[in-house]
Amino acid sequence: MTPVSHPGPVPGSTVPRTRRPRYRPDGGPRHRAGVTVVAALALSGCVVAVGNDAPARVVTAPATVDGVPAGMQYLYGSGEAAAGSQQVWRGLVAYVSQALRARSRDGVVLAEGATLAATRFEPCGGKPAAVVFDVDETVALNLGFERDAAGGRAYEAARWRAYEITGGTTARAVPGAVEAMRQLRAMGVTVVFNSNRSAANAPATVAMLDRLELGPARVGETLYLSDAATGSAKDPRRAAIAARYCVVAMGGDQLGDFSDLFNAGQTPAERRAQAQAPGIARLWGAGWFVLPNPVYGTALKGRLDEVFPADSAWAPEP
Numbered sequence: 051m052t053p054v055s056h057p058g059p060v061p062g063s064t065v066p067r068t069r070r071p072r073y074r075p076d077g078g079p080r081h082r083a084g085v086t087v088v089a090a091l092a093l094s095g096c097v098v099a100v101g102n103d104a105p106a107r108v109v110t111a112p113a114t115v116d117g118v119p120a121g122m123q124y125l126y127g128s129g130e131a132a133a134g135s136q137q138v139w140r141g142l143v144a145y146v147s148q149a150l151r152a153r154s155r156d157g158v159v160l161a162e163g164a165t166l167a168a169t170r171f172e173p174c175g176g177k178p179a180a181v182v183f184d185v186d187e188t189v190a191l192n193l194g195f196e197r198d199a200a201g202g203r204a205y206e207a208a209r210w211r212a213y214e215i216t217g218g219t220t221a222r223a224v225p226g227a228v229e230a231m232r233q234l235r236a237m238g239v240t241v242v243f244n245s246n247r248s249a250a251n252a253p254a255t256v257a258m259l260d261r262l263e264l265g266p267a268r269v270g271e272t273l274y275l276s277d278a279a280t281g282s283a284k285d286p287r288r289a290a291i292a293a294r295y296c297v298v299a300m301g302g303d304q305l306g307d308f309s310d311l312f313n314a315g316q317t318p319a320e321r322r323a324q325a326q327a328p329g330i331a332r333l334w335g336a337g338w339f340v341l342p343n344p345v346y347g348t349a350l351k352g353r354l355d356e357v358f359p360a361d362s363a364w365a366p367e368p
């Protein structure tokens with residue numbers, strides 16, 4: 051299958067096969083180069099082999115059903131995503147419980163001057179323990195916004211900002227998140243949100259978090275949002291949080307939810323290498339926790355030869 055390099059309708063569907071990149075404000079920087087092929091849509095027409103331990107059959111993954119891309123089917127509709135999310139939250143709570151007992155000297159926020167190859171972390175000192183989470187597609191699923199986009203609408207910043215104000219009642223908590231917040235707070239850990247939602251819309255975001263039983267969140271104390279000073283950079287806000295707290299764990303659905311240093315990675319190969327650098331790899335599931343997001347963001351990029359190395363080519367014998 052060859053990725054489509056320009057938008058165009060899928061036969062029999064009104065949904066474009068590709069879209070412009072849909073970078074949410076919390077999804078890292080906007081990338082100017084390249085066309086993002088939404089992973090779900092990239093499955094269009096592919097025949098997906100089921101693993102060796104599964105029944106001997108193949109499954110054709112459709113691009114969309116009723117205009118719903120496979121990524122949305124997975125994240126917002128599937129039991130598998132619900133299970134995976136709960137798995138992440140349960141692992142995070144268990145890790146934090148163990149970290150509190152271990153009384154680590156360092157937190158998990160990279161210190162100023164650190165690199166992905168040479169990691170150093172903000173020290174804990176005598177600071178109280180906290181956890182830092184992204185909001186969108188980390189603790190909250192934006193069903194209203196994505197349902198409206200399901201027909202193939204490209205991301206528009208103005209539409210997202212409008213959703214921040216009026217769409218909160220359509221959001222749902224990520225499976226496992228409410229229980230995790232309750233357990234973390236019961237351990238005496240402060241829950242802090244670091245989101246690129248707009249500071250101008252803070253009351254609506256606070257209300258959304260409260261309605262989903264994910265709060266409380268107080269602006270400037272336990273809720274850090276995008277403003278004129280920080281824009282979409284999360285590192286300055288992480289530094290401000292780490293100055294007040296010993297951050298024992300972080301959670302997010304984009305690599306930028308852990309460090310802005312990841313945003314230097316452009317190609318899939320660069321980003322895979324960043325995530326697997328020795329000092330970084332040891333953090334996954336042990337301080338840094340990633341929630342699934344196959345719907346939008348910095349993960350969804352790559353031509354065929356960028357996703358599949360040349361030596362992975364295979365075809366059945368004629």
Ligand SMILES: [Mg+2]
Binds near residue numbers: 185186302
């Ligand atoms: Mg997010």
